[in-house]
Amino acid sequence: MRREKDYHLDDPTWCGGCGIYGCFAALKKAARKLDLDPEQLVIVSGIGCHGRLNNYFRSYGFHALHGRALPVASGVKLSNPRLHVLAISGDGDAYSIGLGHFIHSLRRNIDITYLVVDNRVYALTQGQTSPTSQTGYVSVSTPSGSKESPLSGPQLALASGATFIARGFSGDPAQLASLIEKGMKHRGFALVEVLSPCVTHNKINTYKWFKNNIDQLTAART
Ligand SMILES: Cc1ncc(C[n+]2csc(CCOP(=O)(O)OP(=O)(O)O)c2C)c(N)n1
Ligand code: SF4
Secondary structure (H helix, E strand, O other), X not given: OOOHHHHEOOOOOOOOOOOHHHHHHHHHHHHHHHOOOHHHEEEEEOOOHHHHHHHHXXXXXXXXXXXXXXXXXXXXXXXXXXXXXXXEEEHHHHHHHOHHHHHHHHHHOXXXXXXXXXXXXXXXXXXXXXXXXXXXXXXXXXXXXXXXXXXXXXXXXXXXXXXXXXXXEOOOHXXXXXXXXXXXXXXOOEEEEEEOOOOOOOOOOOHHHHHHHOOOOOOOOO
C-alpha cells in the first residue's frame, strides 16, 4: 500500500496560504486511497499557477499550452486507455481560452478526471479578471469593475452532457480528496471544480468569504 509521501516529488513554491496546496494535498490523499501506481498516472496541466502541480507530484506529467490541457489529455487517454489521466486547469485556462475544448470533452465523455482550480482570477499573469470573477470585480483589466456575469462551470457542464460533476473547496482537502477519488473511479469524463483562494491577487474571494458562502450539499467522506 502506497503512502501520501510516495506521491510527493518536490516541495511546491506557490505563495504561502495558496489554495492550490489544498488541491495538492487532496490529490495525494486520493492517489493513496486508490493506491495509484505513479507510472500509471498522467497529469496534464494548462498554463497558470495550477500548472505547476505536476512539477511536484510523482507521476508522468505534461505541461500543455494555455487552454489546451484537455486535447492533450484526450490524446494520452486514447493512445493508452489503461492509464489514469487527470487534467488540471485554472478558471481562465478551462473557461476562457479552453472553453471549446471543455464543452467538446464533456460531449465526448472520454475517461478523464478534470480538476478546475477556480480562484476567480488570472493569477499567474498578476491578477486580471477571469470568466468566474464576480460582477463588479475590480482588477488591472477591469479598473471600473467587471460588467459581466460570472460563468458557472458546473452549470455549463450539465448543459453539455456531463456524466459526473462535483465541486469542492481547497480549504477542505479531505472532502476534496473523496470527490477526486469518486471522479477517478467514474468511467467517463469527471469534472471536479475546486473553489480555491488566491491569497495574493484575489482579496474578495478569501478563505473566509468561501466559508461564509459555501453550502454543504453532501457529507461526501469515505
Ligand atoms: C495562448 C496564451 N495566451 C495567453 C497566455 C498568458 N497566460 C498565462 S497563464 C494565463 C491565465 C492564468 O489564469 P488561470 O488559467 O485561471 O490560472 P491560475 O494562474 O489562476 O492558476 C494567461 C492569460 C499564454 N500563456 N498563452
Ligand atoms: S498568485 Fe495566487 S494562485 Fe498563484 S501561487 Fe500565489 S496565491 Fe496561489
